[in-house]
Amino acid sequence: MGARCYQTAAMVFEIVQVGDPVLRQAARPLDPAEIATPFIQELIVSMRMTMYDAPGVGLAAPQVGESLQLTVVEDDEEHLATISPLRRAETRRTPLPFTVLINPKLTPLGDETDEFFEGCLSLEGYSALVRRHRAVRVEALDGRGKPIKLDLEGWPARIVQHELDHLAGVLYVDRMDTRTFTTGENLGRWWKARPASEVRARLTP
Numbered sequence: 426m427g428a429r430c431y432q433t434a435a436m437v438f439e440i441v442q443v444g445d446p447v448l449r450q451a452a453r454p455l456d457p458a459e460i461a462t463p464f465i466q467e468l469i470v471s472m473r474m475t476m477y478d479a480p481g482v483g484l485a486a487p488q489v490g491e492s493l494q495l496t497v498v499e500d501d502e503e504h505l506a507t508i509s510p511l512r513r514a515e516t517r518r519t520p521l522p523f524t525v526l527i528n529p530k531l532t533p534l535g536d537e538t539d540e541f542f543e544g545c546l547s548l549e550g551y552s553a554l555v556r557r558h559r560a561v562r563v564e565a566l567d568g569r570g571k572p573i574k575l576d577l578e579g580w581p582a583r584i585v586q587h588e589l590d591h592l593a594g595v596l597y598v599d600r601m602d603t604r605t606f607t608t609g610e611n612l613g614r615w616w617k618a619r620p621a622s623e624v625r626a627r628l629t630p
């Protein structure tokens with residue numbers, strides 16, 4: 426696996442890349458009794474470390490080769506401080522504290538959607554415009570098996586929709602506007618700060 430050990434059990438995983446069938450399977454729900462097992466508890470710590478190491482704002486268990494309905498998310502203030510206030514406002518990017526979501530269920534709140542460039546640690550080096558619900562409700566079990574309910578809006582809602590897709594074997598490329606697919610380098614060079622309507626106008630004949 427090429428994993429590096431940081432302590433006895435937890436480790437940084439190699440992130441599975443597109444083409445591996447595990448990314449296309451519907452992940453199995455966890456039995457609540459499994460959550461307290463050392464295997465799951467260590468998996469959560471390792472996924473958190475892998476997410477920080479990448480770095481990324483979310484990671485789903487299939488991305489580390491485990492077809493389980495488990496995901497970790499976090500978008501902290503330290504990371505957000507590197508993004509301009511204007512861009513933060515446009516993308517509705519607000520802090521999302523570290524959260525473990527097990528067996529999550531998603532409900533869209535309202536009809537509004539937003540379209541922004543999105544990438545994935547399992548499709549390293551690429552991005553595309555993806556339309557997502559602006560606000561969602563997530564009901565799940567946390568890392569201790571306790572039921573949680575989160576109402577999220579803006580970028581945190583996008584992060585969670587992306588990660589929950591992974592649990593259903595869905596990747597952003599299934600939802601993207603295909604003509605906007607770009608390398609990360611060209612995203613920075615041409616598209617990053619432009620509104621979706623302008624990007625589409627320049628990429629559609």
Ligand code: ZN
Nearest residue numbers: 544545546547
């Ligand atoms: Zn992803």
